[in-house]
Amino acid sequence: MQRSFSIELPSLVPLQLPSRMETHLWYVVPEEVKSKSLLKQYSQLLSPSENDKVLRMRGDELQKNALLARTLVRTTIARYQTNNVVDPRTLMFKKNMYGKPEVDWQNYKNCNNPPLHFNISHTDSLIACGVTVHVPVGIDVEDKERKIKHDVLALAERFYSTDEVKFLSTIPDPEVQRKEFIKLWTLKEAYVKALGKGFSAAPFNTFTIQSKAGTTGGYSLCKEKTKTCNGEWKFGLLELADSHYAAICIEDDQASGGAVSVDIAS
Incomplete structure (x- = not known):
């Protein structure tokens, strides 16, 4: 995906579907999209209700980010439907009983591709969309320089599991501790979003995210109550x-035991 979207269908080059354990991650930096005429074109991709929601946002920047987020979702998903040309303007969405957005595939009876799952996350300065096939996906993005107003350990004791609090308490450098807190937050939120049942279904203090021994960037999930992973x-x-x-x-x-494969595009 290019950071400059286009509403001209020939420019939406079809994409290869992700494999089962593969996630495609697409992102856009709002600051880099400056053309007002381009933003106006993007608004033509959205449904009337989506445009209404965009206009209800307070302030130009919030409206711009909301517009880019919906455009990113529509243009990305449309390009994966390689068996049939799908106009991104015709995509329809629904929410599950907990409010997680999904594509309403019932409107595409002739679409033979496996159903895509997607999830979106954004900050003021970055918008990302993750796409998988067959399996649910959750993503979260956080600014690395995000400021934490309260004491890190006090905040961790309020929201995190006992093992995560212990881990953070062993880090003497305040800056490293802050970054590890943000990493844990990002991982935990991604899990809750993948579940798709809302935060009440998996409060942050009921599970632990921990690094896998002997791996680089590998993590496992353990239940706080049973201590089982x-x-x-x-x-x-x-x-x-x-x-x-x-x-x-x-x-x-399928409990394959394999790692997550991630392809990134911006």
């Missing part, structure tokens, strides 16, 4: 645009 959920943590942490969580419904 399982491989049903796979995680990836990376940096985007040198300024953000991005966490990806997908369900390994």
